[in-house]
Amino acid sequence: MNDIKVALMGSEGAGKTAVLVRFFTKRFIGEYASNANSLYHKRLSVDGRQINLEVFDPCSQSGSSRCILDEPVAWADGFVVVYNISDRMSFLYAKSILRQIKEAREESCKGLADIPIFVVGNKQDLCHARQVREEEGRSLALENHCHFQEVSAAEDYLEISNLFTKLIRHVMGNPKYRADRRRYSGSKSMAKLINNVFGKRRKSV
Numbered sequence: 049m050n051d052i053k054v055a056l057m058g059s060e061g062a063g064k065t066a067v068l069v070r071f072f073t074k075r076f077i078g079e080y081a082s083n084a085n086s087l088y089h090k091r092l093s094v095d096g097r098q099i100n101l102e103v104f105d106p107c108s109q110s111g112s113s114r115c116i117l118d119e120p121v122a123w124a125d126g127f128v129v130v131y132n133i134s135d136r137m138s139f140l141y142a143k144s145i146l147r148q149i150k151e152a153r154e155e156s157c158k159g160l161a162d163i164p165i166f167v168v169g170n171k172q173d174l175c176h177a178r179q180v181r182e183e184e185g186r187s188l189a190l191e192n193h194c195h196f197q198e199v200s201a202a203e204d205y206l207e208i209s210n211l212f213t214k215l216i217r218h219v220m221g222n223p224k225y226r227a228d229r230r231r232y233s234g235s236k237s238m239a240k241l242i243n244n245v246f247g248k249r250r251k252s253v
């Protein structure tokens with residue numbers, strides 16, 4: 049079993065939970081109670097390999113994204129940074145998240161290039177109210193050595209599913225992930241870290 053840990057980042061209302069719930073359930077639910085950090089988990093198979101996927105979905109309303117970010121940077125094998133294409137502020141926020149991930153990883157001497165990050169422009173169905181051009185999203189991703197995709201959690205399942213599958217493949221192909229897996233396999237230390245950082249709250253969708 050491959051354990052893969054992904055952190056979802058982005059401003060309040062960008063659609064982080066909607067994107068995740070779409071991937072996990074194929075459905076768009078519309079409104080989500082979001083007053084706490086959540087850790088979702090799901091078992092799936094990618095290229096014939098069994099994956100135990102854990103996704104950290106922070107509550108943006110806590111207003112403490114900086115400290116929320118510190119631990120996931122050490123914890124996550126990959127990131128999905130979501131913004132809303134009809135909200136420029138959310139794009140600027142995504143930019144600042146990427147900068148913070150980079151700084152935090154530089155502090156821990158891990159660099160940015162070795163961790164898969166997907167920049168996701170959500171709410172593509174609202175393109176009539178677009179405030180962020182697709183090229184801007186693509187350039188931001190390129191500048192930061194990230195992958196890029198626009199999606200609509202409201203309308204797409206396939207694109208979102210492909211995105212997570214691609215992320216999982218990149219994580220599994222990452223030498224750092226493979227080294228960490230060897231180091232942590234059979235160890236209780238990661239489970240302990242997760243409980244310390246995120247509390248015991250876990251969700252299955």
Ligand SMILES: Nc1nc2c(ncn2[C@@H]2O[C@H](COP(=O)(O)OP(=O)(O)OP(=O)(O)O)[C@@H](O)[C@H]2O)c(=O)[nH]1
Nearest residue numbers: 060061062063064065066078082108171200201202
């Ligand atoms: N039109 C449209 N609305 C969306 C889409 N994705 C999410 N929404 C709506 O945007 C709002 C916020 O979605 P959430 O998934 O709760 O956003 P979030 O980023 O998790 O927000 P926080 O939990 O507050 O951090 C909800 O009203 C969703 O229904 C989308 O693709 N298109």
